Amino acid sequence: MTKQEALFKYTLRLGDNSLILGHRLSEWSSYAPILEEDLALTNIALDLIGRAQALLKYAAEIESKARTEDDLVFKRAERQFLNVLLLEQPNGDFAMTIARQIFNSAFELLLFEELSKSKDEMLASLATKCLKEVKYHWRHAYDWLQRLGDGTDESHARMQKAINDLWMFTGELFEIDEVETILINDAIVIDTRELHDKWLTKISDAIKTATLTHPAEGYMQTGGRIGIHTENLGFILAEMQYLPRAYPDAKW
Amino acid sequence: MNEQKNLEGFEKIINADKKVEPRDWMPEDYRKHLIRQISQHGHSEIIGMQPEGNWITRAPSLRAKLILLAKVQDEAGHGLYLYSATETLGISREELVEQLQTGKAKYSTIFNYPAVTWADMGTIGWLVDGAAIVNQISLQRTSYGPYSRAMIRICKEESFHQRQGYEIMTHMARGTAEQREMAQDALNRWWWPSLMMFGPHDSNSPNTGKAIRWKIKRDSNDDLRQRFIDKTAKQADVIGLTIPDPKLQWNDERGHYDFGEIDWAEFDRVVKGDGPCNKQRIAHHLKAHKDGAWVREAASVYAAKRAKKAA
Numbered sequence: 001m002t003k004q005e006a007l008f009k010y011t012l013r014l015g016d017n018s019l020i021l022g023h024r025l026s027e028w029s030s031y032a033p034i035l036e037e038d039l040a041l042t043n044i045a046l047d048l049i050g051r052a053q054a055l056l057k058y059a060a061e062i063e064s065k066a067r068t069e070d071d072l073v074f075k076r077a078e079r080q081f082l083n084v085l086l087l088e089q090p091n092g093d094f095a096m097t098i099a100r101q102i103f104n105s106a107f108e109l110l111l112f113e114e115l116s117k118s119k120d121e122m123l124a125s126l127a128t129k130c131l132k133e134v135k136y137h138w139r140h141a142y143d144w145l146q147r148l149g150d151g152t153d154e155s156h157a158r159m160q161k162a163i164n165d166l167w168m169f170t171g172e173l174f175e176i177d178e179v180e181t182i183l184i185n186d187a188i189v190i191d192t193r194e195l196h197d198k199w200l201t202k203i204s205d206a207i208k209t210a211t212l213t214h215p216a217e218g219y220m221q222t223g224g225r226i227g228i229h230t231e232n233l234g235f236i237l238a239e240m241q242y243l244p245r246a247y248p249d250a251k252w
Numbered sequence: 253m254n255e256q257k258n259l260e261g262f263e264k265i266i267n268a269d270k271k272v273e274p275r276d277w278m279p280e281d282y283r284k285h286l287i288r289q290i291s292q293h294g295h296s297e298i299i300g301m302q303p304e305g306n307w308i309t310r311a312p313s314l315r316a317k318l319i320l321l322a323k324v325q326d327e328a329g330h331g332l333y334l335y336s337a338t339e340t341l342g343i344s345r346e347e348l349v350e351q352l353q354t355g356k357a358k359y360s361t362i363f364n365y366p367a368v369t370w371a372d373m374g375t376i377g378w379l380v381d382g383a384a385i386v387n388q389i390s391l392q393r394t395s396y397g398p399y400s401r402a403m404i405r406i407c408k409e410e411s412f413h414q415r416q417g418y419e420i421m422t423h424m425a426r427g428t429a430e431q432r433e434m435a436q437d438a439l440n441r442w443w444w445p446s447l448m449m450f451g452p453h454d455s456n457s458p459n460t461g462k463a464i465r466w467k468i469k470r471d472s473n474d475d476l477r478q479r480f481i482d483k484t485a486k487q488a489d490v491i492g493l494t495i496p497d498p499k500l501q502w503n504d505e506r507g508h509y510d511f512g513e514i515d516w517a518e519f520d521r522v523v524k525g526d527g528p529c530n531k532q533r534i535a536h537h538l539k540a541h542k543d544g545a546w547v548r549e550a551a552s553v554y555a556a557k558r559a560k561k562a563a
Contacts, residue, residue: 026317029305029324030536033544034551035298035332042325046318053314070313094547150557151550158546236309243312243370250428252312252370252420 006182007120008062009082010189012072013179013225015055016083019073021104022048023236024091033094040140044101047133051126058122074244078227078234085224086169088232092162095148095155099162101141106202107173108134110195119187142206149210156211163207164215171220174199266467271397274340282466287341288357289468290399294334295352295359297327299533303367304376312370319416320373326409333405337398353538361519362449364527371424371431371438377417379439379446379484385410386480387450395467418487425491439488440496447511448519450477478508485509 001009025045032038056069067075086104091097112134115127148159174196176184183189207214223229243252258277265272272278305324311317335345351357362380367373388410391403424435451457451473463469471479481500488495499512521527 023309026308026321029308029321030298030301030328031540031543033540033547035328035335037544037547038301038328039325039332042321042328046321046325049314049318049321053318056314073314074312094544147551147554148547151554152546154546155550155553239309242310247428247430250312250431252316252423252427 001178001182003182003186004062006179007188008059009179010183011055011059011062011123013082015052015059015069015072016081017087017104018048018055019052020081020083020233020236021087021100022046022052023240024087024089024100025097027091028097037094041097044133044137044140047130047137051130051133054126058126070244074241078229078237080227081224081229081233081237082227083224083233084169084172085221085230086166086172088224088230088236089166089169090232093158094144095158095162096166098141098144098148098159099166101137102145102163102206103166103170103173103203105134105138105141106199106206107195109138109202110198111192114190114195118189123188145206145212146210149207149212159210160212163212167215168218168221172222172224175222175225177225266395269467271400272395273397281462282468283341285463285466285468286396286399287338287343289463290334290338290341290396290402291343291348291351292358292360294331294338294348295357296363297331297334298352299359299363299537300380301327301331302533302536303363303365303529304373306367307370307373310370311373316373316420323377323413323416326413330402330406330409333402337402340398349541353534353541355525355534358523359533360449361522361527362445363533364522364529365441365445366529368441369434369438371421371434372442374417374420374424374435375438375442375446377413377415378421378487379417379442380449381410381413381417382484383446383449383480385414386476386483390469390471390476393467393470399468418491421493422491425493436493439493443496444514444518445522447477447481447514448522450474450480452516452519481509481511 022045025041025048028038028041028045030038032041052073053069056072060067060069060072086100089096089100108130112127112131116124116131118124118127145159148155150156174192176192180189180192184191204214244250259279262272262276262278262282265276272282301324304320304327308317308320308324311320335348338348339345348357352359362383367376385407388403388407392400392407394400394403421435421439424431426432454460454472454474457473460469460472464472485495485500485502497512499510501510502508503510522530525531
């Protein structure tokens with residue numbers, strides 16, 4: 001793998017993560033528990049899809065095969081998407097969405113902080129911009145984790161179930177393979193394994209303050225980063241890609 | 253005696269074209285009329301999120317997706333803003349939501365039609381928001397201060413919505429044969445319902461009299477409708493789409509377009525609940541509200557716990 005190929009794949013993974021989570025959050029539109037939350041979830045979805053647009057545009061540039069960011073979104077198949085499994089999981093109830101948000105935003109907070117120092121100027125500047133947004137995403141998820149964890153018996157039980165159910169998808173966030181190894185050597189990315197302890201402390205503290213119990217350690221699922229997804233992704237793509245696939249000659 | 257003096261003070265404000273503010277005395281009918289009108293406007297924003305929200309996950313480009321998402325978010329914001337304006341008249345958000353869900357309060361009949369193709373995102377922006385703007389520009393001069401200020405703020409965003417809708421239509425009208433067909437079909441389906449958005453003819457509009465006298469409404473239904481048709485007919489011409497009204501024709505003498513008769517039986521039917529989506533829209537709202545009940549309860553219990561700890 002060349003450095004260019006590694007950078008393409010790395011940027012694609014980041015872009016897919018933003019895209020798929022943005023898609024999921026956009027599904028909440030007009031379904032949120034309260035109007036203010038409809039606004040908040042859409043806000044986060046807008047940040048993520050905007051970020052996906054910038055990252056995938058950059059990925060397409062790195063690739064230099066005359067593909068656009070829209071080609072990458074609308075014309076790739078299931079096995080070519082490289083987002084982590086956590087982010088394609090269904091919204092579930094509001095607690096499930098908050099659990100997904102807290103796991104991911106805690107990770108992104110640490111990741112983008114490091115990435116803002118990347119030797120790759122484009123990634124560094126994108127990460128710096130995202131960092132402001134991710135701070136809000138984290139705050140939003142943290143506050144809801146507290147309210148639901150320390151709210152009613154029902155909300156406590158739902159929140160506990162949500163963090164337990166999604167826990168097996170958190171390991172994949174910290175995996176590295178040849179892609180990262182190449183880029184770590186050039187100080188373009190850091191070794192995400194090194195972020196795990198900080199992440200765990202952050203999450204454990206948040207869970208504890210919310211009067212919840214830390215999920216039991218167990219087997220961690222993997223596969224999204226190499227394009228082997230849960231069954232959820234196919235449905236996301238069927239919906240997302242339908243128009244450009246049905247009318248390949250049309251411009252919108 | 254006091255009542256008489258109050259009324260004189262109120263009419264003085266109205267006649268001087270000044271704004272009535274929440275702290276001012278106002279006739280009970282004025283208050284009732286405003287609650288009905290502003291909340292109906294707010295509910296329209298909220299229910300209006302559904303037909304468009306339904307296309308966010310299927311938008312055909314990242315750009316289109318971002319614009320649509322931002323637009324639906326604006327609508328939620330407008331809804332919130334209008335609910336707040338209504339609350340200044342002494343009714344709570346919970347009561348307003350309940351009125352919507354029980355059918356006591358109405359929302360614009362237009363949202364009881366389905367958004368079946370992507371071209372409908374174009375027509376909703378172009379026609380529905382276009383009609384809304386004509387109405388809202390007029391309402392910027394409404395006599396109730398909070399409503400007037402809400403309209404000024406909302407109009408700025410609505411004109412962006414209208415432009416993005418027209419842009420979708422332009423792309424499609426100039427696109428492939430299939431896209432052109434989709435665009436014309438959407439115009440055919442949405443044209444008449446969007447004319448109905450202005451309400452019944454003036455001769456048949458029971459609420460218009462007082463509302464005009466109190467300057468809640470500043471223009472009549474028929475005048476606003478005409479203004480919309482004059483503006484929109486030209487825009488359709490520019491992109492080569494045909495408005496589905498054989499009687500639509502420029503009248504030099506009147507300086508306006510003449511147009512055919514609206515199917516008022518259809519209007520009445522949809523207002524009364526038999527539009528294609530009336531049941532679906534309210535069921536959707538109820539489901540979201542019901543599914544979220546435990547979240548709202550948790551938030552208020554948590555807030556109470558925190559307040560107790562702080563005390």
